[in-house]
Amino acid sequence: MTDIMKNEQQYPNSTIKTLLNRRTIRAFAPTPISDERREILELAAQRAPTSSFDNAWSAIRVTDKALAEKIAAIGKQKYIAEAPLLYVFVVDTHRNARIAAEKGVPADDAVAFAQQYTYNQAHDDAVLALDAMQTAAESMGLGVVLLGSILNDMPQLVKLLHLPSLVFPVLGIAIGEPDQSPALKPRMDRSRQIFENRYPEDSETESMVEALASFDEAVHQYYDLRDTKKPVDRFTDQIAAKATNPAPATKPFAKYAKEQGFKF
Amino acid sequence: MTDIMKNEQQYPNSTIKTLLNRRTIRAFAPTPISDERREILELAAQRAPTSSFDNAWSAIRVTDKALAEKIAAIGKQKYIAEAPLLYVFVVDTHRNARIAAEKGVPADDAVAFAQQYTYNQAHDDAVLALDAMQTAAESMGLGVVLLGSILNDMPQLVKLLHLPSLVFPVLGIAIGEPDQSPALKPRMDRSRQIFENRYPEDSETESMVEALASFDEAVHQYYDLRDTKKPVDRFTDQIAAKATNPAPATKPFAKYAKEQGFKF
Numbered sequence: 001m002t003d004i005m006k007n008e009q010q011y012p013n014s015t016i017k018t019l020l021n022r023r024t025i026r027a028f029a030p031t032p033i034s035d036e037r038r039e040i041l042e043l044a045a046q047r048a049p050t051s052s053f054d055n056a057w058s059a060i061r062v063t064d065k066a067l068a069e070k071i072a073a074i075g076k077q078k079y080i081a082e083a084p085l086l087y088v089f090v091v092d093t094h095r096n097a098r099i100a101a102e103k104g105v106p107a108d109d110a111v112a113f114a115q116q117y118t119y120n121q122a123h124d125d126a127v128l129a130l131d132a133m134q135t136a137a138e139s140m141g142l143g144v145v146l147l148g149s150i151l152n153d154m155p156q157l158v159k160l161l162h163l164p165s166l167v168f169p170v171l172g173i174a175i176g177e178p179d180q181s182p183a184l185k186p187r188m189d190r191s192r193q194i195f196e197n198r199y200p201e202d203s204e205t206e207s208m209v210e211a212l213a214s215f216d217e218a219v220h221q222y223y224d225l226r227d228t229k230k231p232v233d234r235f236t237d238q239i240a241a242k243a244t245n246p247a248p249a250t251k252p253f254a255k256y257a258k259e260q261g262f263k264f
Numbered sequence: 265m266t267d268i269m270k271n272e273q274q275y276p277n278s279t280i281k282t283l284l285n286r287r288t289i290r291a292f293a294p295t296p297i298s299d300e301r302r303e304i305l306e307l308a309a310q311r312a313p314t315s316s317f318d319n320a321w322s323a324i325r326v327t328d329k330a331l332a333e334k335i336a337a338i339g340k341q342k343y344i345a346e347a348p349l350l351y352v353f354v355v356d357t358h359r360n361a362r363i364a365a366e367k368g369v370p371a372d373d374a375v376a377f378a379q380q381y382t383y384n385q386a387h388d389d390a391v392l393a394l395d396a397m398q399t400a401a402e403s404m405g406l407g408v409v410l411l412g413s414i415l416n417d418m419p420q421l422v423k424l425l426h427l428p429s430l431v432f433p434v435l436g437i438a439i440g441e442p443d444q445s446p447a448l449k450p451r452m453d454r455s456r457q458i459f460e461n462r463y464p465e466d467s468e469t470e471s472m473v474e475a476l477a478s479f480d481e482a483v484h485q486y487y488d489l490r491d492t493k494k495p496v497d498r499f500t501d502q503i504a505a506k507a508t509n510p511a512p513a514t515k516p517f518a519k520y521a522k523e524q525g526f527k528f
Contacts, residue, residue, distance in 0.1 A: 012301075012304065012403075012404055013278060013403050013404065014277060014279060015278060015279040015282055015399060015400065015403030016304055016308065016400055016403060016404070018279055019308040019311055019396050019399060019400050020304075020307060020308060020311050021311075022311045022312070022313065022396075024313060037276075039454075040276065040280055040284075042454055042458050043284060043454065044280065044283040044284060045458070046451040046452075046454060046457060046458075047283055047284050047285075047286045048286070048395070049286065049288060049398075049410050051410075051412050052412070052506075053449070053499075053502065054503075054506075055451070055452060055457070055499070057457070058457050058458065058459060058463070059457065059458045059459070060458075060459050060460070060461065060462065060463060061458060061459065061460050061461070062461060063460055063461060064461045067461055087458075090463075094463075095456070095472060096503045096507070098466065098472045099472050099473055099476070099500045099503045099504065100503055100504050100507035100508075102471060102472060102473045102500075103473065103500060103501070103503075103504035103507075105504055105507040105508050116515075116516055116517060116518050117415075117515035117516065117517055120515070120517045121412060123387070124391050124412070124434070124435060127388050127391040127392060127395070128391060128410075131312070131391070131392050131395040131396070131399075132283050132286075132395070134313075135279060135283060135395075135396075135399050136279065136280055136283050139276075139277050139279030139280060139283075140276055140277065140280070146313050146315075146392075148315050148316070148385060148388070151381075160462075161461075161462055161463055162462035162463045162465070164463060164466070167463055170388070171388060185317070187310040187311065187319070188310075188319060190303075190307065190310060192359075193310060193319070193321070193322050194306050194309070194310075194322065194323045194324075194325060194351075195322060195323070195324050195325065196324070196325050196327055197324065197325070197326060197327060197328045197331055197425075198324065198424075198425055198426035199324060199354075199358075199425055199426045199427050199428060199431055201426070202362065202428070207366060208359060208362045208363050208366060209363055209366045209367065212363070235317075235319070236363045236366075236367060237367070239318075239360045239363045239364055239367075240363065240364050240367035240368075240369055242316075242318075243360070243361075243364035243367075243369040244364075251380075251381035251384070252380055252381065253380060253381055253384045254380050254518065254528040264518040
C-alpha cells in the first residue's frame with residue numbers, strides 16, 4: 001500500500017475510504033433503517049449496470065420475521081433474521097419472458113431468454129446490483145453481510161420466496177447498524193491476484209504456498225470475531241482443509257437453475 | 265424518487281451521488297491513469313467481499329496494445345483498445361488448487377475446487393471485485409464500461425490471456441477519463457424490480473407491458489450516444505425484438521467453463 005493510503009485523511013475521497021475499509025458485519029443493532037435510507041439503497045441497486053439493458057434481475061425484500069427466520073434456518077446463521085434489512089437478489093428473466101409473450105413472440109423463440117449465457121448475464125446483473133446496495137449502505141455507516149449461506153437449500157428458498165420459472169436466487173444481503181467492530185481482513189499481495197497481459201505460468205512461481213507466506217501470516221494474526229478462542233488458520237491451510245474435506249455438493253446451482261427453466 | 269434526491273446537494277454523501285449517477289462511458293480521453301490511481305483501483309477490487317474467504321478470482325491488466333486490439337476485435341468495439349486501463353476479471357480456482365496440491369491434498373479431493381458451486385462462488389467474487397473497481401473509478405471522476413462483449417469468443421480469450429485450467433473469464437472493464445457525457449439511462453419503477461416477501465404472482469399484473477408503460481416511454485425519450493440518428497426503442501420492444509431474433513448461443517459459458525475444468 002502506498003504512503004498516501006496509510007494516512008486516512010489522504011484517501012482521495014470518501015468512497016475510496018469506504019471501499020478500502022470494507023469488513024463484513026455479522027451483528028446488528030436493532031435500530032430500524034428509515035424508509036428514506038431504504039429507498040436510497042434500492043435506487044442505488046437499480047442504477048447498477050445491466051448487461052444488454054436486459055434489467056434481468058429482481059430482489060425480494062424480506063420484512064416478514066417468520067419468513068426471515070426460515071431463511072436464517074437455511075443459512076444456519078441467526079443474524080440473518082436479526083438484521084433490520086434483508087434482501088434476496090435473484091436472476092429474473094421471467095419478467096422479460098412475460099413481456100415477449102405479451103408482444104406475441106412465439107414461445108419457442110422466447111425460450112431464448114432461458115439460454116445459458118442469458119443466465120450468466122442476469123446473474124452478473126444481480127451481483128452488480130447487490131454490490132451497489134452494499135456500497136451505498138456502507139457509505140452511510142451501515143454494516144453489511146453478503147449471504148451465500150441462504151443457498152444451502154435452493155429448492156426450499158425458491159419455495160419460500162414463491163420464485164416462478166426463470167427466476168433463481170443468487171445471493172442475499174443483510175444490512176443494519178453495526179453492533180461489532182471487526183478488524184480489516186487481510187488480502188493477498190496484489191501481484192498474486194492482478195497480473196499483466198497474461199496469466200502467469202505455474203513455473204514462474206515454484207511454490208504458491210511460499211509465495212503467499214506473508215499473506216498467510218497476516219491471516220493467522222487476524223482476529224475473527226466469530227471464534228475468538230483460537231487463531232485463524234493460515235490461508236493456505238484453510239484451502240488445504242477445504243480441499244481435503246470438500247463440502248458435499250450441497251449447492252448444485254446448475255441442477256436447480258435447470259429446474260427453474262434455465263438451460264446449460 | 266423522493267424529493268431529497270432531486271436536489272443533488274442533498275445526496276446523503278458523495279458515494280450515493282456517484283452510485284445514483286452511474287452511466288456507461290464508451291469514449292475515453294487518451295489521458296493515462298496514474299500509477300497511484302491504478303493502485304487504488306486494484307486495492308479497491310481486492311477489498312471486495314470474497315465467498316468463504318476463497319479469494320477465488322484474479323484479474324489480468326491488459327497494457328499490451330496489440331493484445332488489447334485483439335480483445336477489442338472479439339468484442340467488436342474499438343473503445344475497448346482505446347481505454348487507458350483495461351482489465352479482464354476471471355474466476356480463479358487454479359491458485360487454490362495449486363495450494364492444495366502443494367499441501368499434499370490428493371488430486372481427487374482437490375478436484376472439489378472445480379465443483380459447480382465453487383464456480384458460482386468464484387464467479388460472484390470476480391463480479392464483486394470488478395464492481396468495487398468500477399465504483400472506485402467513478403468516485404474519482406473516471407468513466408467506466410463493463411465488457412460482456414469480450415466473451416463473444418471465449419476460447420480465443422482464454423488463449424490470448426494464457427488462462428490455465430480452473431481459470432475462466434467473467435467480464436472485462438475499461439476505464440479512462442470520459443470523453444462523452446451521456447444522459448442517465450432510465451430504470452423501471454422500483455416496485456417492478458424490488459418486491460416484498462415473495463415474488464408476485466403473474467395474475468397480480470394483468471399486463472407487464474402496460475405496467476412498464478412509463479419506463480417504456482422514458483427509454484424511448486432517452487438519447488443513446490451510440491446511435492443518435494433514431495430514438496431508442498421502448499424497453500418492451502427491445503425485449504420482444506431480442507426474443508424474436510435470439511442471438512445464437514455464442515457464449516455457451518457452461519460448455520467452455522467445462523473445458524477449463526469446471527464441473528456443472
